[in-house]
Amino acid sequence: MSELNKIQETIIEHPQSPFNKRSLATKLQYDGSITLTENSLTIWKNGDETKESLPPHSFKQLYIKHFQ
Numbered sequence: 001m002s003e004l005n006k007i008q009e010t011i012i013e014h015p016q017s018p019f020n021k022r023s024l025a026t027k028l029q030y031d032g033s034i035t036l037t038e039n040s041l042t043i044w045k046n047g048d049e050t051k052e053s054l055p056p057h058s059f060k061q062l063y064i065k066h067f068q
Helices: 002-013 059-067
Strands: 024-029 032-037 040-045 048-053
Touching: 024 059, 032 059
Parallel strands: none
Antiparallel strands: 024 032, 032 040, 040 048
């Protein structure tokens, strides 16, 4: 667990980490995953990928829909 905690700390705090510069949410599901960024929504379901570009300022609305 301590190794995972170190990796998590690096991802969150390191100045060169690409994961702490913009909003990002990802969720694993039994049949795939959902990843939401400021620019796109990607859904993997049963091996099929659907990716759509997002209009500005839609992150919060889609976060509520898919992650809460």
